[in-house]
Amino acid sequence: MSTKSTQAGESGLFQSLRPITRKGILEDAAAGFQLAAMNIPQALGYTRIAGTPLVTGFYTLLLPLVGFAAFGSSRYLVVAADSATAAILAGSLSSVASPGTEKYVAMASLVAMLTAVLLLLARVLRLGFVADFLSQTVLVGFLTGVGFQVGIAVSGEMLGLQVHARRTILQLVEIMRGLDSVHAPTLIVSLAVLLIILGLGHFVPRAPGPLIAVVGAIIISAKFNLAAQGVEIVGPVAGGLPHLHLPAVGWREAEALTPLAFSCLVMIVAQSAATARVYATRHNQPLDENADLLGLSVANMAAGLTGTFVVNGSPTQTAMVENSGGRSQFAQIATAVIVAMVLLFFTAPLQYLPRCVLGAIVFVIAVRLVDLRALKEIRKESPAEFAVAVVTAVVVVFGGVERGIILAMILSLLRVVRHSYRPHTGILVRSEKGYWQTVPAAPGVVSEPGMAIYRFGAPLFYANASRISEELLHLTGAAPNELRWLIIDCEAITSIDYSAARVVCELRSELNRRGVVLIFARVRPELRADLDRHHVAEAVGPDHIFPRLHDALQMYHQFPTSPPPLGHR
Numbered sequence: 001m002s003t004k005s006t007q008a009g010e011s012g013l014f015q016s017l018r019p020i021t022r023k024g025i026l027e028d029a030a031a032g033f034q035l036a037a038m039n040i041p042q043a044l045g046y047t048r049i050a051g052t053p054l055v056t057g058f059y060t061l062l063l064p065l066v067g068f069a070a071f072g073s074s075r076y077l078v079v080a081a082d083s084a085t086a087a088i089l090a091g092s093l094s095s096v097a098s099p100g101t102e103k104y105v106a107m108a109s110l111v112a113m114l115t116a117v118l119l120l121l122a123r124v125l126r127l128g129f130v131a132d133f134l135s136q137t138v139l140v141g142f143l144t145g146v147g148f149q150v151g152i153a154v155s156g157e158m159l160g161l162q163v164h165a166r167r168t169i170l171q172l173v174e175i176m177r178g179l180d181s182v183h184a185p186t187l188i189v190s191l192a193v194l195l196i197i198l199g200l201g202h203f204v205p206r207a208p209g210p211l212i213a214v215v216g217a218i219i220i221s222a223k224f225n226l227a228a229q230g231v232e233i234v235g236p237v238a239g240g241l242p243h244l245h246l247p248a249v250g251w252r253e254a255e256a257l258t259p260l261a262f263s264c265l266v267m268i269v270a271q272s273a274a275t276a277r278v279y280a281t282r283h284n285q286p287l288d289e290n291a292d293l294l295g296l297s298v299a300n301m302a303a304g305l306t307g308t309f310v311v312n313g314s315p316t317q318t319a320m321v322e323n324s325g326g327r328s329q330f331a332q333i334a335t336a337v338i339v340a341m342v343l344l345f346f347t348a349p350l351q352y353l354p355r356c357v358l359g360a361i362v363f364v365i366a367v368r369l370v371d372l373r374a375l376k377e378i379r380k381e382s383p384a385e386f387a388v389a390v391v392t393a394v395v396v397v398f399g400g401v402e403r404g405i406i407l408a409m410i411l412s413l414l415r416v417v418r419h420s421y422r423p424h425t426g427i428l429v430r431s432e433k434g435y436w437q438t439v440p441a442a443p444g445v446v447s448e449p450g451m452a453i454y455r456f457g458a459p460l461f462y463a464n465a466s467r468i469s470e471e472l473l474h475l476t477g478a479a480p481n482e483l484r485w486l487i488i489d490c491e492a493i494t495s496i497d498y499s500a501a502r503v504v505c506e507l508r509s510e511l512n513r514r515g516v517v518l519i520f521a522r523v524r525p526e527l528r529a530d531l532d533r534h535h536v537a538e539a540v541g542p543d544h545i546f547p548r549l550h551d552a553l554q555m556y557h558q559f560p561t562s563p564p565p566l567g568h569r
Contacts, residue, residue, distance in 0.1 A: 015291070016075045016329040024327060031326030032334025034208070036061070038320050039080065040339065041210035045361035046081035048157075049150055050309045051090045051099025052108055054350065054358075055238045057081060058343050059308035062242065064299035065336040069329035072295025073288040074313075076279040077272060078321055078332055079299045082312035083365050084271060084401075085264050087146045089309055091401040092260045094166055105307060106247035110254060112311070113247070113304030114261035115268065119297035122269065123290050135415060137382075138408040139270065140374045141389030145396025145404055147369030150362060157359035160186030160230070168397050185229050186356045189217065193360035206323065210361050214353060221352040232355045239347035241340060242306035263405045264310045268296055272313025279318060316368070388415075423458035425471060428489060443475055451485035451556055453521075453549070457492045462499035469507045476516050486511060487519040487552050490527055501534030508540050520545045521552035 043057035050056070060081035068079040089108060090099065097104040149168045156163035156175050160183025165171045193213045200209035220226065227233045249257075272292065280287035296313070303311050321331050379386035388411050396404030426438035427445045438455055439445060447453040452475065456468055476483050496504070508518045523531070523545050531537040537545055546552045 013070050014329070015288075016069055016072055017333075020330075025330055028326050028328055028330035029334045031321055031324035031331040033338060034206075034324040035078070035317065035320050035326070035331060036335045036338040036342075037208035037211045039078075039317055039335065040342065041208075041214045041361055042317075042365065043081045044214075045210075045358050045365060046083060046086045048154060048355075048358045048362050049083055049090060050081070050086040050108065051094055052105055052309055053100060053238075054234050055343075055347070056105065056108075056308040058339055058347075059242050059306045060303060060311050061339040062336050062343075063302035063306055064308075064311040065332040067298035067302040068295040069333050070295070071291065071298045072329070073286070073291040074276040074280065074295075075285055075328045076283070076318050076321055076326070077276045077292070077313045078317035079272070079296060079311050079313050080317060081309070082271070082314045083150060083362075083369060084143060084146055084267050085310045085312040087150055087401045088263050088267060088405060089260070092263075096256075106249050107253065107257060108309040109247040109304045109307050110249045111257050111261050111264065111304075112300045112309055114254065114258055115264045115310050116297045116300035116304060118261055118265045119268065119293055119300060122265070123293035123297060126290055127269075127293075129289070135385075135412045136274075137378055137385040137389050137415075138392050138411050139274070140371055140378065141392030142396060142404050142408045143369045144371065144375065144389070145393035146401060147366045148393070148397050149366075149401065150369070151366035154359040154362045154366070158187070158190035158356050158363060159183065160232075160356065167400075183230055185226065185231050186354070189220075189226070189231060189354050190356045190360045193217065193357050194364065197361065197364050210364075213361070214357060217354055217357045218349050218352045221354055222349070226354060227352075233351065234353045234355055234358070235351050237347045237350040239343060239345075241343055242308075244305045245307065247304065247307070260402065263402050264312075266405055266409060268300075268310070268312045269293070271315065272296055275313045275315045275318050279322065316365075385415075417463075420458045420461070421464050422467070423456060423464065423492070425457060425468075426455050427475075428453040428455060441471055441475060443477075445475075446483065447487075448556075450483060450560060451487065452483060453487045453489055455489040455492070459492075459494050460496040460500040460504070462497060465500035465503035469503050472507060473510060476511060476514055483516055485519065485556050486516050487521050487549075487556070489522055489549060490520055490524070491522040493527060494524065495527060496530045496534065496536065498534060501530075501536050504536050505539045518544065519552050519555075521549040523547055 039061060040058070043061050044054055045057075046060070047054055047057040064079055068077070072079070089111060093099075093104060093107055093111070097107055152168050152172050152175070153163075156171065156178075159175065159178075161175060161178045161181060163171050163174050163178075165174050196213040196216070197209040200207045200212065221231070221233060273289065276287055276289075276292055279285075299311050303309065324331070326332075375386065375389060378389055392404060392408050392411060395407045424438075425441050427441050428436045428447050429439050429445070430447075431437045436453075441454060445452065454472060454475070458464060460468065472486060476486060511518050518540055520531070520540065524547075528537070528545065528547075531540075531545065546555075
């Protein structure tokens with residue numbers, strides 16, 4: 001999340017609503033109405049992904065919205081049902097309970113509560129920064145894989161086929177084998193819904209396409225009795241507000257579901273953080289990452305206590321709020337009020353809704369998750385990162401969403417480790433205009449006759465210390481001019497650990513044996529503290545450590561042909 005902290009006087013409950021003005025309330029209320037119109041059909045579609053009853057989609061737009069508005073800091077972030085976390089949930093729960101059953105719903109609610117506990121722990125430990133370790137590259141790949149998985153999962157429903165397989169590839173095989181048995185009326189309804197949503201989305205972007213499709217389908221289904229023609233409908237939907245209750249699941253099952261909750265945690269922190277950061281930066285607003293963690297925790301606890309599934313910060317729904325003119329979380333509270341009214345008075349007509357309509361809505365969501373433009377840009381700018389994104393997507397499709405999120409975490413961390421293990425190195429030389437520039441470190445490359453300024457682009461630790469030692473010994477051993485001075489530019493070296501310190505001390509001894517003096521320049525106070533603590537400063541000599549490169553060069557120009565004597569300063 002944003003590194004900006006909430007300004008003084010803006011902390012506390014409902015900080016994301018302040019300052020409150022009459023004009024702002026009216027604009028946010030209007031945005032909340034539009035969000036409800038566009039988001040209710042999507043939330044119902046997310047229940048198809050999560051494998052929970054239809055009414056649980058309404059519940060994700062009720063108390064979770066209010067909970068985040070009360071404790072979060074982001075003025076724009078919409079925390080509700082989301083395709084990624086719904087897919088993670090279903091990918092694991094469907095193997096231990098039948099989707100839609102009472103046990104399945106109880107376990108889904110428990111996962112939301114466990115996720116809330118983990119989010120609260122992350123808040124206490126101030127772990128909001130962890131989101132930065134899940135790279136955009138693997139997120140694009142992960143969501144692409146989720147898009148393919150979800151799209152294939154609902155294709156059978158759109159075609160009127162019964163698909164029993166749970167793995168994506170087996171589902172695709174089952175659908176291909178059943179193409180001869182496609183139910184024509186179901187397919188026609190599905191295509192009509194796709195045409196309405198995509199057509200309105202292209203020509204009238206602000207129109208609530210999914211809502212129009214849902215209302216139209218309900219009217220046609222009731223009038224022409226589509227159920228009698230073999231089109232499956234959702235049936236009666238429970239009305240009324242949800243009751244707060246603990247899910248009827250034992251401690252042993254809770255322990256087994258903790259890894260699933262951790263997977264949800266990773267996706268929630270990463271996706272919510274990225275979304276909140278974008279809008280805070282765009283509108284130049286303060287953002288408290290730890291307050292948002294608390295808000296996400298409260299939202300998921302509310303979801304669990306009301307019998308629904310995990311909620312997450314949604315990029316698409318947040319964009320809806322902004323496009324509708326919303327400027328604070330009051331828009332989300334207005335949405336929750338409208339959803340409450342629907343639950344109290346308007347659930348009866350939903351019984352006529354064809355299931356294939358929800359499948360078509362989810363299919364559109366799945367298509368939008370496949371970000372071909374981002375993949376194309378990644379491939380153009382970084383083929384290696386494109387390969388990482390593709391591998392992540394393939395693992396999601398073939399191995400499941402939970403394995404995909406674990407792989408995404410591992411690949412993101414490996415990229416960080418790889419950069420630290422093999423950082424950019426080089427020798428500083430003067431350009432034709434007299435500026436310093438970095439060239440590849442190679443034997444014979446010097447900054448000035450008899451002196452080389454070596455730059456190492458990462459902190460020194462046990463894994464990369466051997467590289468700096470091998471590279472410097474290689475440089476000093478093969479220089480055509482007799483290299484007498486070796487200055488290490490420490491601008492990027494912010495720390496050094498015990499193991500690396502031992503390597504540097506051995507390096508200094510070997511360079512001394514070769515008649516080369518080792519100098520450290522641009523040493524910041526925190527690095528100097530490490531050098532002192534690990535006795536590197538003592539071994540190298542305090543007079544050979546400088547806070548500025550200019551000071552090191554000045555001493556070189558005083559003693560160009562021989563090492564500077566210790567204690568001369």
